[in-house]
Amino acid sequence: MNLRDTLTLSLTTVASYRTRSLLIVLAMALGVAAVVVLTALGEGARRYVVGQFSSLGTNLLIVLPGRAETAGGFPGAALGQTPRDLTLEDARFIGQLPQVRRLAPLNVGVAELTAGGRLREVTVLGSNAELLPIRHMKLSQGSFLAHGSERSAQIVLGSVLAREFFPDGRAVGQRVRLGDSRFLVSGVLAVQGESMGFNSDEIAIIPIDYAQELFNTESLFRILVEAKSRTAIEPAKAAISHALKLRHDGEEDVTVITQDAVLATFDRILTALTLAVAGIAAISLAVAGILVMNVMLVAVAQRTAEIGLLKAIGAPAADIRRLFFAEALWLSLAGGVIGFALGHFGAWMVRLAYPLLPAWPPAWASVAGVATALVTGIAASLLPASRAARLDPVLALSGK
Amino acid sequence: MIRLAAITRVFRMGDQEVRALNGISLDIASGEYVSIMGPSGSGKSTLLNVIGLLDRSDSGRYELDGTDVTGLSENERARVRREKIGFVFQSFHLVPRLTAAENIELPLMLEGVAPAERKTRVDAALDAFDLRDRAFHRPAELSGGQRQRVAIARATILRPTALLADEPTGNLDHRIGAEVVALLEGLHHGGTTLIIVTHDRELGARAHRHIAMRDGEIVADET
Ligand SMILES: Nc1ncnc2c1ncn2[C@@H]1O[C@H](COP(=O)(O)OP(=O)(O)O)[C@@H](O)[C@H]1O
Ligand SMILES: [Mg+2]
Numbered sequence: 001m002n003l004r005d006t007l008t009l010s011l012t013t014v015a016s017y018r019t020r021s022l023l024i025v026l027a028m029a030l031g032v033a034a035v036v037v038l039t040a041l042g043e044g045a046r047r048y049v050v051g052q053f054s055s056l057g058t059n060l061l062i063v064l065p066g067r068a069e070t071a072g073g074f075p076g077a078a079l080g081q082t083p084r085d086l087t088l089e090d091a092r093f094i095g096q097l098p099q100v101r102r103l104a105p106l107n108v109g110v111a112e113l114t115a116g117g118r119l120r121e122v123t124v125l126g127s128n129a130e131l132l133p134i135r136h137m138k139l140s141q142g143s144f145l146a147h148g149s150e151r152s153a154q155i156v157l158g159s160v161l162a163r164e165f166f167p168d169g170r171a172v173g174q175r176v177r178l179g180d181s182r183f184l185v186s187g188v189l190a191v192q193g194e195s196m197g198f199n200s201d202e203i204a205i206i207p208i209d210y211a212q213e214l215f216n217t218e219s220l221f222r223i224l225v226e227a228k229s230r231t232a233i234e235p236a237k238a239a240i241s242h243a244l245k246l247r248h249d250g251e252e253d254v255t256v257i258t259q260d261a262v263l264a265t266f267d268r269i270l271t272a273l274t275l276a277v278a279g280i281a282a283i284s285l286a287v288a289g290i291l292v293m294n295v296m297l298v299a300v301a302q303r304t305a306e307i308g309l310l311k312a313i314g315a316p317a318a319d320i321r322r323l324f325f326a327e328a329l330w331l332s333l334a335g336g337v338i339g340f341a342l343g344h345f346g347a348w349m350v351r352l353a354y355p356l357l358p359a360w361p362p363a364w365a366s367v368a369g370v371a372t373a374l375v376t377g378i379a380a381s382l383l384p385a386s387r388a389a390r391l392d393p394v395l396a397l398s399g400k
Numbered sequence: 401m402i403r404l405a406a407i408t409r410v411f412r413m414g415d416q417e418v419r420a421l422n423g424i425s426l427d428i429a430s431g432e433y434v435s436i437m438g439p440s441g442s443g444k445s446t447l448l449n450v451i452g453l454l455d456r457s458d459s460g461r462y463e464l465d466g467t468d469v470t471g472l473s474e475n476e477r478a479r480v481r482r483e484k485i486g487f488v489f490q491s492f493h494l495v496p497r498l499t500a501a502e503n504i505e506l507p508l509m510l511e512g513v514a515p516a517e518r519k520t521r522v523d524a525a526l527d528a529f530d531l532r533d534r535a536f537h538r539p540a541e542l543s544g545g546q547r548q549r550v551a552i553a554r555a556t557i558l559r560p561t562a563l564l565a566d567e568p569t570g571n572l573d574h575r576i577g578a579e580v581v582a583l584l585e586g587l588h589h590g591g592t593t594l595i596i597v598t599h600d601r602e603l604g605a606r607a608h609r610h611i612a613m614r615d616g617e618i619v620a621d622e623t
Contacts, residue, residue: 005509016497309493312454313507313554314482316475393454397493 010326028335031285035369036343042274044359063223085219099236115176126211142172142187155183289376296384308396317389324385332377336370407460422616438613486555490570494539545576
């Protein structure tokens with residue numbers, strides 16, 4: 001029997017055992033859909049995290065005091081000695097490196113903000129004018145800390161703070177008190193929302209010198225550095241480490257984290273998670289495969305007399321095997337295609353329900369899901385098909 | 401030309417041995433019309449199955465159209481069945497999902513005949529067996545006589561040299577049975593070797609050669 005006739009005949013069979021076929025197709029489809037939706041979720045989570053990191057800034061390096069004990073880990077105290085502080089002098093020195101486009105020193109603390117009879121504790125960032133472009137922040141009103149303005153008492157308010165203290169929306173030009181000092185509001189940040197668990201809508205930003213005075217410290221919390229290009233990130237990292245080692249009497253007492261390294265770690269973890277989840281979903285496909293096998297075995301038993309008839313009219317064993325094979329192929333193909341559609345529909349629903357989560361099923365998952373369905377279906381039909389092909393014609397005709 | 405020499409077929413049921421065929425020697429020339437009669441369990445069906453290469457003998461030698469077919473492989477026997485043998489059964493054995501026309505088409509599919517030629521040949525068969533208006537009916541929608549006509553059309557669509565009918569009228573009433581036999585006889589007149597197993601003395605008597613079996617042996621062979 002040629003391929004076309006085999007496929008047509010088996011399709012007729014599949015179509016005429018409607019309930020049985022629907023059941024198998026459903027099981028297969030759910031398995032495939034599970035693979036597609038779950039990988040879409042995993043992939044969505046990965047993209048979300050990657051997106052969050054990217055919103056921190058491009059080509060970003062972070063310099064922090066203290067030495068990382070192991071590569072890629074987070075810094076702890078160097079053995080046997082207190083790490084030397086990072087200073088504004090260090091920052092200025094780094095700023096002269098050719099691989100560095102710009103940098104923003106950073107101090108963080110909490111202080112009381114008072115204005116118009118209101119009082120509230122706020123998180124205060126001390127930095128310079130470069131913070132805005134490095135962190136991709138935007139203003140809704142006024143201007144950011146002006147260049148070379150370290151000694152002028154300006155403050156930039158997060159959008160929530162500005163609304164809270166100046167409900168009339170006219171914050172720029174107003175005077176506020178932070179701790180014991182008076183500041184002039186120069187600008188208001190646009191709504192940024194949460195990024196890496198840090199809500200920049202509720203912070204205040206002041207020049208770094210004022211922040212060090214306010215928090216009574218000489219040392220920096222971090223230095224954010226933007227490299228000139230993506231390829232300059234690693235050279236910049238080496239140059240910074242080297243420069244600071246020189247400045248710190250040969251001690252490697254700072255850590256330079258590149259955003260790429262952190263990102264790559266998260267990327268790896270979440271990709272592994274996605275794969276694991278896809279694997280679990282694939283198990284449901286294996287279960288569907290067992291169902292296919294069972295149903296095919298029952299079909300062989302039910303159609304014994306028919307198999308005998310086919311043999312009596314001269315069908316070789318290979319033809320009979322292929323007929324059952326083709327039945328399984330149709331069932332798993334239908335299951336795969338419907339599951340694919342169902343999965344993409346499910347992912348669409350997820351994206352609709354959680355617009356922040358870019359839950360797009362990766363192409364490999366769709367392909368793998370459908371392929372697994374086909375392979376399982378065909379594998380599951382091997383045993384029943386060969387059992388049918390091996391039946392003794394006389395016994396089969398009598399239905400035994 | 402069918403030539404059986406000392407054919408035996410033994411079935412084992414636990415420690416019981418049943419000699420369904422006990423040294424059968426038999427020559428049937430091409431174009432003969434033979435009836436096989438005998439009590440139930442005498443080995444008639446087994447003999448027909450061995451002749452039709454559905455079953456193997458345990459010993460003896462079988463020659464079909466001048467070639468030894470005793471030791472053929474399962475696949476080779478399937479090919480010989482397809483090319484030379486047509487089977488008609490008591491219980492019709494139609495595929496329930498397929499229409500009358502599709503049932504008749506099955507052997508043509510197995511043989512790999514092109515669709516266009518298949519259609520012409522199935523149409524001719526539908527006309528020849530008076531099934532034109534039943535072409536698209538499924539077996540469940542056909543009468544017993546119609547079902548057996550579909551089965552005969554299917555058995556003869558590849559123009560076999562021998563037509564083997566195992567109690568073809570067993571599930572039909574007398575009048576319809578006579579019609580079916582007349583149909584088979586028509587095919588015999590066309591040159592096909594016809595071997596009918598039957599319980600019906602009257603039908604059996606119509607054949608030109610009468611073989612009687614008992615306990616796996618031929619006890620009478622008259623023309
Ligand atoms: N597959 C089988 N297994 C065991 N015994 C069988 C088998 N087929 C036939 N027989 C036995 O062989 C003998 C002949 O059977 P059969 O050829 O069907 O007789 P008939 O067709 O004349 O009624 C019977 O005794 C039957 O029980
Ligand atoms: Mg019998």
